[in-house]
Amino acid sequence: MDHKQIAQEILDAIGGQENVSAAAHCATRLRLVLNDESNVDQTALDNMDVVKGTFSTGGQFQIILGSGTVNVVYKHLAELTGQSEMSTSDVKDAATKKLNPIQQFVKTLSDIFVPIIPAIVAGGLLMGINNILTAPDLFIEGKSLVDANPEMADLAALINTFANAAFVFLPILIGFSATKRFGGNPFLGATLGMLMVHPDLLNGYGYGAALLNNEVPVWNILGMEIEKVGYQGSVLPVLAASYILAKIETALRKVVPSALDNLLTPLFSIFITGVLTFTFVGPLTRSAGNLLTDGIVWMYDTTGVIGGIIFGLLYAPIVITGMHHSFIAVETQLLADLVKTGGSFIFVIAAMSNIAQGAATLAVLKTTKNAKIKGTASAAGISALLGITEPAMFGINLKLRYPFIGAIVGSAVGSGFATLFKVKATALGAAGLPGIISIRPDVIVSYIIGMAIAFAVAFAVTIVLAKRDEKKTIKQSDKAAAA
The missing domain is CATH 3.30.1360.60 (Glucose permease domain IIB)
Known part of the structure; x- marks a missing residue:
């Protein structure tokens, strides 16, 4: 070569x-x-x-x-x-x-969340293992594995503790990554995240109940009451606070004498940002985050199967634009508040799309006579089934066009089925065959059936379109020869 x-x-x-x-x-x-x-x-x-x-x-x-x-x-x-x-x-x-402003915004979210995905995936998959151990009726009628084997109880408890860590202390991870992305000191960002989940604060998960009972603790500063509430599992508050921290730090470094920079800049950056976070930024963005989460859950519950079909049909085109990276922030919030949301339906839609892309590529492998395409399709198809779709989507399906049509049709049908049975994930992971461990235990069977439907429909539609494409090519060749 x-x-x-x-x-x-x-x-x-x-x-x-x-x-x-x-x-x-x-x-x-x-x-x-x-x-x-x-x-x-x-x-x-x-x-x-x-x-x-x-x-x-x-x-x-x-x-x-x-x-x-x-x-x-x-x-x-x-x-x-x-x-x-x-x-x-x-x-x-x-x-x-x-990039245009919208693309830059999506890329910013991607730059913040992609580095912390391994931590979220690790915690999420451990949560999936815990669910398998503790879910009743999954393997034994009327019992969970822990019920049938009490000696496994402490193992399940240990796994559950490990699984929750990334979500309980999520603001620390986001604070580090976001502050770095916004041009600030990432360790100050991590410190801000620690401040937002400090054990002296009321746990954020208990804020709703405390508010109803009028038991929210406060600091009384010069007659102004500031709620002592943590932000466990939150996304928007720490994103906004990290942006403010980075900008304050950058501004201070321009005016603070270099001899005092290492002393005064971190001090004022953390103190000013901390005060702003607990007085204005945190409460406002917590409310906004709750509205966003409630809106997404409402949309999913209201649109039902039709919404699932539309989302499944559009998911791959969204991936082409790169806009799917913005879903990471939404999924993180959905998973951090499982009690309210029940999990992430976005992961399930992504899995149906990936399976369909893989099926369409494998259909091309079966029908094409081009040796180069066959060589690429075999590896790309398997990769897509495992959750990595770029080689299949960009290397085969979009290039030939008809497999991409077959894939989005399969994705739509599989997504509609999964939505009908309320299939949701309790963890992030590889959106495809390995994603089974990330799915809520009571709907794992429905997830598997949904993948099978997405695969079968995408494969069949691609085969039909391939034959039509072949006939069209033959007719064009005959016309050219006659001319």
Whole structure:
């Protein structure tokens, strides 16, 4: 394989050196920021054996080459374009400048929540294991595994403690990540998060009952009463407080003498932000967060199957735009307040979409005669079933179009079924086959049936559309030959 020649061919196909604004690579993909993506010769890229797929998202044009190959090709591409070595973060920063305000907002949410997903997933999956141990009628009629085996009770209690940690102290995780994203000191952000869940405060989960009983504790400061209430499991309050903290810290560093900076800036940043958080920011955003959560739950309960079908139909197109990253904040709030919400229906819709994308790709594997497409489809289809859809969606389904139609139809039908039976997740995880452990125990069977429906419908529709597409191609060829 002549990697330098490949790099040159890719460069020619993406519009030449003058069209490349920034370039980096991850484990499998070239990640490029192009001045004008309309200059890309997509046909030339598709005809290159080394290119496994391409897609554009978040201001980046990404070319899938595969592990190992991408490193060497990138090296030559950097030499040809005169680009210095750049990290994926550098490319993200360059790409952000090309985004509109809504896209920038979504990207900000993504930058904040993606780094903390492993902690939430770990806690959520442990919660799923605890549910399996403690849910009655799941394996034994009238009993849970703990009821039937009392010696497992402490194990279940230990797992439950481990599972709750990430959600109880969620403001610390968000405070660290959000403050860093907003340009402040992340450790001050973590300190702010600790302040918001301090054990001296009334636990946020008990605020509603205390309010009804008129038992909310307060600080009395110069005649002004400030509620001593924590923000366990909250999202919006700590996001807003972290933004304010970062801006206050940045402003103070401009006016505080350098000799006193390390002493006064953290002191005033935390104190001012803390006061604002407990007096105005926290109460207002807590109310806003409750309204948002209640609104989402109301919409889900009200629209029912129709809403599930529409969401399932639109989920993959939303992924294409990158807007799905904004769902992370909503899902986090839904999972942090399981008593009220019962779990996240968004995870279930995402799983149905992923399964359908995988099924459509595997249908292409069965019908196509193109060796290159077969090679990509086999791995991409399995990957999508396991929750990773980019190779399937961008490498096969969108490129051929008809599999994407089959996939969104399958997703819509599977999502409608899952909504009918109120299937919800109690944890984040891989939205696909492995997601079974994240589902509320009483609806696991419905989740499995929903996935089977999504797979079968997407597979069948794609097969039908593939045959129609083949007939259309044959007719066009016959007309061309006759002409």
